[in-house]
Amino acid sequence: MTTESLKAQADLLRDLHTGELLVLPNVWDATSASIVATAGFPAVATASNAIAGMLGYPDGEGAPWSEMFAAAGRVARSVTVPVTVDAEAGYGMEPRELVDRLLEIGVVGCNLEDTDHRAGGLVDAGKQAAWLASVREAADEAGVPLVVNARVDTFLPPNGVPEGQRIAETVRRGRLYRDAGADCVYPIGVRARADLAELVAGLECPVNGNASDELTLDVLRELGVARVSYGPTFYRSAMAGFENAVKSLLTGSAS
Incomplete structure (x- = not known):
């Protein structure tokens, strides 16, 4: 894709955050991406957990970035709508390398999380904000306004933020990331x-x-949420269906 076409898709993806709730049923390969796009969703998002599982690796940067990006590239080539990828914590790349590699595979958005998968726990918020600012600067220099979804991992149990402090710490971190671009x-x-x-x-x-039992799409709209994603939910559902179908062959219950 040309820089101009990537820029147009990035602008479209960003605009989708300001209107009706952007619903993103996360995908893991070209087939699932095509299903989502053909169904009429205006953008496609990948799930790192699902892609890593498909490739035979654990989530949390357990898979080589090259394999993760190759899979994401096949997703991007299979659809015409904007694609945003779960780039985990950036795989240790410098901001310009990360941006260049994302644009090379034809995607215009990314999730970037503030968990340090090597050391464990949360990255210092100021350090993460500075890194995100450098990603924004690199994207601007590349001529494509990459849409950055800054993930805040304070509600994930391994990160050790006490329950009573999670809201305040999430707001503190999120505002830093927002202000960083x-x-x-x-x-x-x-x-x-x-x-x-x-x-x-x-x-x-x-x-x-x-989305959850309490946070239905209607509730999320009412709360003013801009986008909703499902992570590996649909991948796990698909694999569960496959498992049940295969087991039925052994029990003789398959038609």
Whole structure:
């Protein structure tokens, strides 16, 4: 794709965060991406957990970046809508290398999380904000306004943020990332309506939510969430269906 076409797709993806709730049923390969795009969704998002699983690796940067990006590139080539990828914590790349490699495979957005998968725990928020600012600068220099979804991992149990401090710490981190140039903030793992409402009000920028029994699409719209993603939910559902179908061959219950 040309720089001009990538820029147009990035602009479109960014605009999709300011209107109706952007629903992203995350994909893991070209076939699942085509299904989502053909169904009428205006953008496609990958799930690192699902792609890593498909490739035979654990999530959390357990897979080589080259294999993850090759899979994401096949997703991007299979659809005409904008594609945003879960780039985990950036695989240790310098900002310009990360941006260049994302644009090379034809994607115009990325999730970037603040977990340090090598040392464990959360990255220092100031350091993460500075890194995100450098990613934004690199994207501007490349001529494509990459849409950055800054994931805040304070609600994930391994990161050790006490429950009573999670809202305040998420807002603090999210505002730093927003001010560094992130287009959207993603407080992953929030399950309670009251918590998400407080975060949307406190972050004062587009927020990525996760759907759950309590946080239905209607509730997310009511709360003012900009986008909703599903991570590996549909991948796991597809694999569960395949497992059940295969087992039925052994039990003789398949028609």
